[in-house]
Amino acid sequence: MLLNRLAIAQIDGATGETDTYYNLLRKCIRISINLLTRGITKDDIICLCTSNHFNSCVPIISGLFLGVKVAPLDPSLSLDDTTYILNQIRPRIIFVSTDVIEMIEEALEDVGVECEIVVFGFCYGFTEIEEFLEPVKNEAKFKPLPVTDVKETAIILFSSGTAGPSKGICLSHQALMIQFINTISYWNLGQKIYFSNCTKERSETGLMTAINFATYQWMPAVALLCCSILTATARIICKTFDSEVVWKLIDKYEFYKPGKPERVEGKSLKMLVTSGTALRKTDMLELRKLLPRCFITNAYIQNEASGLLTMFDVAKPVDIRDQYEEPTSCGKLIPGVTCKIIDPVTGKILGVNKAGELRYKADFIMNGYHKLDSSVALDSDGWIKTGDVGLYDEKHRFYVLDNLRDIFKWKCWHIVPSVLENVLKEHPAIKEAVVVGIPHVDENIGELAMGIVSLNKHMRRRVTEKDIENYANANLTKRQQLRGGLKIVRQIPLRPTGKPNREELIKLVFSEES
The missing domain is CATH 3.40.50.12780 (ANL, N-terminal domain)
Structure with a gap:
């Protein structure tokens, strides 16, 4: 500084x-x-x-x-x-x-x-x-x-609370510094x-803005x-997210659904990194149309790993090609990470293109949970359990599909909500969609898939719940059908991370019914 x-x-x-x-x-x-x-x-x-x-x-x-x-x-x-x-x-x-x-x-x-x-x-x-x-x-x-011991905790970041009470994730100076170096490289x-020895003009403008x-x-x-x-990168500080403001900031300092405002080009945006959840393929393709000069990529980030686990490297032509081939992939493992995909029921290690729980070891994992037993985050062999369902393909590109706790079972089949949600979101009337499992009276049946959606403006009187349910079932496999029906709500409640609050949503739906 x-x-x-x-x-x-x-x-x-x-x-x-x-x-x-x-x-x-x-x-x-x-x-x-x-x-x-x-x-x-x-x-x-x-x-x-x-x-x-x-x-x-x-x-x-x-x-x-x-x-x-x-x-x-x-x-x-x-x-x-x-x-x-x-x-x-x-x-x-x-x-x-x-x-x-x-x-x-x-x-x-x-x-x-x-x-x-x-x-x-x-x-x-x-x-x-x-x-x-x-x-x-x-x-x-x-x-x-x-700092006398680089393994001392520097920062405590609290989890979002999607899998129980928030946990304080203790990250060391050493782990953070390793990951900052990785991030500088991957985020370009x-x-x-x-x-x-520079001129004042260059000193004021710097090299880039984030x-x-x-x-x-x-x-x-x-x-x-x-x-x-x-x-020495400059950061633009914004209190809240506003899509039109973002476009103007991009143009001033050389999203998909709201569209690009008139007289705004966005040429200065060189990289757009998303994390938290993978974007749909249609979203990624639309973003590419809006930002043809921008490298748009997903990244898989875990607080327990002090940051990045997977991402495509913009400095490698092969990674750029792979990202364009598979826009929903969240990249390849960064240096220092070892990963496996396991069957959460049997514990068996799965191979290429087989979905299961993603677990990893890394050189920069957390010190533990603040005042809590962190052994719950590890399996018997010391691998961190992410609680996320993922897979990798033959080119070692990773895909994160859903959270393990959101997956439910119908008869002998595992239902992955994000797969059904992506089909629902293809309907032009739908703004947001969430799929949850509703317990059947017969325990042997398991849970029935129910779709819960919010609609785009002015669409509420133009489409019925049955219309959307029929549309979804026509585009889903037999085992993925919305057997629990579909409900339209005014708004999907969100957690601070922007992810749907499924517990609140279920309460909302059934309170309206009663």
Whole structure:
């Protein structure tokens, strides 16, 4: 940050305001010194709960400077989830945005922990971030504290809670640094640059610009922050996702369904990486039409692996070819990862093009779960169980199909919801689709597939539940039929990750029926 001090570190997506690495570094140093004066040590945990803005990354960097564990939370978490997490980590200090102060106060009171609340902005009775950012004596002489053990935990990221209560995934300095190097290569963030002998013009523009909408509870946001620092890349900071704004930002700083606004070309976008869930083939093909000069690819990311597990390498022509041949693949294994696909019932290792649970070993796995037994994440041979159903083909391209816990059984057949959902989404009236298993009265039958969909605007009176059910069954195999019927809902409830909240959805459907 000091060597690249003249480079732009952050750009406000709404106003165009910029923040240099020198200014960002100065803020991080001042907060670090303030944390030290408050007696914060490596045995403590600092926390933040805020949307994205210029100062939201500062506590994370300051924590890394001091070797203090940082636990970022997403502001969209419910009170119950927040209380549960704060009870686990019991932070000494938490940095929050004004919109979540009331929730954080209530959660801390329920937990019974004394914790200083620092507010991004103004709120009477609370410490404001500006107090931490005032000039500090001897700040020019500040040096980060040395990390004596690179395997110590640096960051705690909490899981989304899709498979039970959120777990604090403890990631070490060493694991993160290895994965940051991998990410820089695979995300094509370029080489580290120094501006000591460069012109001011180049110093202000840098080499490239990146954009990310996730908050720091999610691994891609943390990875992009640290990789941008290592490569002097500028990040565009956006509080929320707006498709039209994104297109304009892409054009200014040389999605599929909303379409591309007029007079916007998107030529400056060189790479688009998706993660969390694989896009449908039709979505990928439409994106290619909209962005013909852009390399669009899926990546498979696991917090337990400190980031990437699979991705195509944009620097390898063979990977570019393979991605274009198989647009739904999430890439090939990155260096340091060994993977196997197993039958979750028998434990038998499966071969090429056979779907089963994806398990792996890696050089950069987590230290464990914070205050929880992490052995539940491993099988008897020490492989991490992802809980995801996947397969690989003869060219070692990987595909992640669904979450293991979402798969259900009808008679002797396993039903993979994502396969049925992709068929439903092909219907022009459907906006979102989820398939769940409904228990049959006869246990030997298992569960019946039920489709739950939301509709595109102005389509509610043009199509019936029976129309969509008939359409889906006509395009599904006999064993995949929607035997549990189909329901139309106004909106699919989502988790903070953007994935459907299936439990809430089932409650919603059956409460409407009753």
